[in-house]
Amino acid sequence: MLIGIIGLGDMGRLYAKAFAKAGYEVFGCDMPENREKLEADLAPHGVKLLESGKEIAHRCDLIIYSVEAEKVMQVVAEYGPITKYGAIVAGQTSVKHPEITAFEKHLPADANIITFHAMHGPGFAPEGQKLILINHRAEADAYKRMLDLFTAIGSDVVELKDYHEHDRIVADTQAVTHVGFESMGTAWSNAGFFPWDNGSYHGGIDNVKILTTLRIFSYKAHVYAGLAIMNPYARQQVKRYAQSESELFKLMIMEEEQKFRDRLYRARDFVFHESRKPIMFNDAVMKEFSLADGPAQRKPNSHLSILSMVDAWYHLGVSPYDNLIAQTPPFRLRLGIAEYLFKNEELLEESIKTALYDKTIRGDDLEFHSAVREWSSIIGYGDMEGYKKHFNQVQAFFKDRLDEGNKQSAELIRRLTME
Numbered sequence: 001m002l003i004g005i006i007g008l009g010d011m012g013r014l015y016a017k018a019f020a021k022a023g024y025e026v027f028g029c030d031m032p033e034n035r036e037k038l039e040a041d042l043a044p045h046g047v048k049l050l051e052s053g054k055e056i057a058h059r060c061d062l063i064i065y066s067v068e069a070e071k072v073m074q075v076v077a078e079y080g081p082i083t084k085y086g087a088i089v090a091g092q093t094s095v096k097h098p099e100i101t102a103f104e105k106h107l108p109a110d111a112n113i114i115t116f117h118a119m120h121g122p123g124f125a126p127e128g129q130k131l132i133l134i135n136h137r138a139e140a141d142a143y144k145r146m147l148d149l150f151t152a153i154g155s156d157v158v159e160l161k162d163y164h165e166h167d168r169i170v171a172d173t174q175a176v177t178h179v180g181f182e183s184m185g186t187a188w189s190n191a192g193f194f195p196w197d198n199g200s201y202h203g204g205i206d207n208v209k210i211l212t213t214l215r216i217f218s219y220k221a222h223v224y225a226g227l228a229i230m231n232p233y234a235r236q237q238v239k240r241y242a243q244s245e246s247e248l249f250k251l252m253i254m255e256e257e258q259k260f261r262d263r264l265y266r267a268r269d270f271v272f273h274e275s276r277k278p279i280m281f282n283d284a285v286m287k288e289f290s291l292a293d294g295p296a297q298r299k300p301n302s303h304l305s306i307l308s309m310v311d312a313w314y315h316l317g318v319s320p321y322d323n324l325i326a327q328t329p330p331f332r333l334r335l336g337i338a339e340y341l342f343k344n345e346e347l348l349e350e351s352i353k354t355a356l357y358d359k360t361i362r363g364d365d366l367e368f369h370s371a372v373r374e375w376s377s378i379i380g381y382g383d384m385e386g387y388k389k390h391f392n393q394v395q396a397f398f399k400d401r402l403d404e405g406n407k408q409s410a411e412l413i414r415r416l417t418m419e
Helices: 010-021 032-045 053-059 069-082 097-106 140-152 163-191 204-217 221-229 232-253 257-271 283-288 304-316 322-326 329-342 345-357 362-381 384-397 399-418
Strands: 002-006 025-029 062-065 088-091 112-118 130-137 156-160
Touching (some): 010 025, 010 032, 025 053, 053 069, 062 140, 069 097, 069 221, 097 112, 097 163, 112 140, 112 163, 163 204, 163 221, 163 362, 163 384, 204 283, 232 304, 232 362, 257 345, 283 399, 329 399
Parallel strands (some): 002 062, 062 088, 088 112
Antiparallel strands (some): 112 130
16 A cells, blocks of 8 residues: 655654554655755655655555645645545544545545544654544445554554544544643733742642643644634634633632532532543652752642633533543643542642632632633634734743653653553
8 A cells, every 4th residue: 555645744754654664655745845854854764755746646545634724625625636546535634624524525436535633742653642543435445454554553543433523522632621721821921920930830730730731832833723723613612611711710709619619519520420430640740740940839729720621521511531532642631630639629629719719829810811711712713823823922932941841741641641
């Protein structure tokens, strides 16, 4: 099977190398100005570069479009009509609605459409990582070849019935997860301080929050923008998250303790029901990973971002444990720290009391509240360029610590998943 990849960005290159290493003949193409750099990177791995997607489309048995979600229609329109007879066509985007729409519009009727989504970033090799596979329109033997391909590179394949199910799950595991951490980063940026220099952000949960935030901002804005804005289920879920945060924040500033407590306990009982198999993060491991220069006195934190997520899951009727079939590292970290908080009576009580009565954290919570509203509005308006601009501004604030945060978060993920 000849494999061709149209678009050799971070993920396209990663999978080109993985397929070649597994013994497949792999071709790729990208923008002409990138050719020299790509040759130097890929030639040692046996990946051959072609001049354009036209050569890929009419030559290869498997054609993978690894382009930005907002550009997939344009690229498929150009190369799709000349697809080799009976070829398998796949997409590597994180949101499948625009991808499938493009395939159905521009591919020949004989093309087998089997799309996939790697549930990890370019910092992880495919081996052992979850990968979603969706048979949209394919013969049985074509689908078997795709399963064999991803088995050969060691992917942990999860088969979903259709792209609607994929996008619903990904709205939770990626789009809303990212908005939560992006809002934290925006709040810290707007407040003008680095959280590792503030006593309110010392401790296991906050180490995970900080490192995951830095991990997200170490990648490219267009990935997150496409996930949030082009996924029709994401807007609904992000709106619910913003609503939960706003309603909880109002109860906090009004010091409505009983309503606040009752609401959070209802959410806790729904999300963390005894029948759910827990993640069980190790507190000692979480405490090891800090960017602070030295030991500092920990101050209580309201953990409004986590309270809001659990409340949103409850109101959406979503069990995040069910969505672990399509988990990403940030989502697993987020669910893990939510579980850690809500299953620790003493810590949850501290969080509730701090949220309601500790005025020293109220300014930070206000910044977070404003940030959630900003992100929710951008996504609600479908403002792709506004999303990227907002993301890049916060990214610039943290630029000197992004590499270190990315490395530490990768090790944190490895340690927590081994425990």
